[in-house]
Amino acid sequence: MTNQAERLPFFVYGTLRPGETNYARTLRGRTATEEPARISGALLYEGPGYPYATAGPAHAVVHGELIHPRDADYDAVRTALDLLEGYTPGAPEGTGNLYERVATEAVRPDGRTVRAWVYLAAEPLATRLRATGTPVAGGHWTGRAARKSPR
Structure with a gap:
C-alpha cells in the first residue's frame, strides 16, 4: 500500500494538462518536468x-502527462490538487470524495515506467459512469482542441 504522503509525480489527463485551465491555475511555474505518458487499466x-x-x-489506456512538481512546491501542489479534485486524504471510502488519489504505473514514451499519483473517480460516481457514461475514444481527452475546432 502506498503512503498518501509519498512524493510521487502526478499523472494528469484532463484540465490539469499543460495548456488547460486548471494547469494554469494550479501547476504553471510549479513543475520541474512534464512529459507525455499513459496508464493502463483505466477508462476515460x-x-x-x-x-x-x-x-x-x-x-x-488513458493518455496524459506526467507532472513532476518542483521539490519546494511539492506539498503545496499536492494540497491544491487534492482540493481541486475533491479528495480528502484518509477519509473513509464513500464519504463524499469526488476522486480518489491512487498510485499507478505510468509509462513514459521510451517505455520506462514510473509510479505516479492519479485521481480516479470515487464510488458511486465510478459505478454510474461505467453504467451510463460516454467513454472517450482511445483514452485521449482533447478538451482544449475540441473547444477550438470549428463546428
Whole structure:
C-alpha cells in the first residue's frame, strides 16, 4: 500500500494538462518536468467540462502527462490538487470524495515506467459512469482542441 504522503509525480489527463485551465491555475511555474505518458487499466469518460477516469480492464489506456512538481512546491501542489479534485486524504471510502488519489504505473514514451499519483473517480460516481457514461475514444481527452475546432 502506498503512503498518501509519498512524493510521487502526478499523472494528469484532463484540465490539469499543460495548456488547460486548471494547469494554469494550479501547476504553471510549479513543475520541474512534464512529459507525455499513459496508464493502463483505466477508462476515460466524458464529463461536463472535464473527463473522469475510472479503474478499468487491463487493456484500457488513458493518455496524459506526467507532472513532476518542483521539490519546494511539492506539498503545496499536492494540497491544491487534492482540493481541486475533491479528495480528502484518509477519509473513509464513500464519504463524499469526488476522486480518489491512487498510485499507478505510468509509462513514459521510451517505455520506462514510473509510479505516479492519479485521481480516479470515487464510488458511486465510478459505478454510474461505467453504467451510463460516454467513454472517450482511445483514452485521449482533447478538451482544449475540441473547444477550438470549428463546428
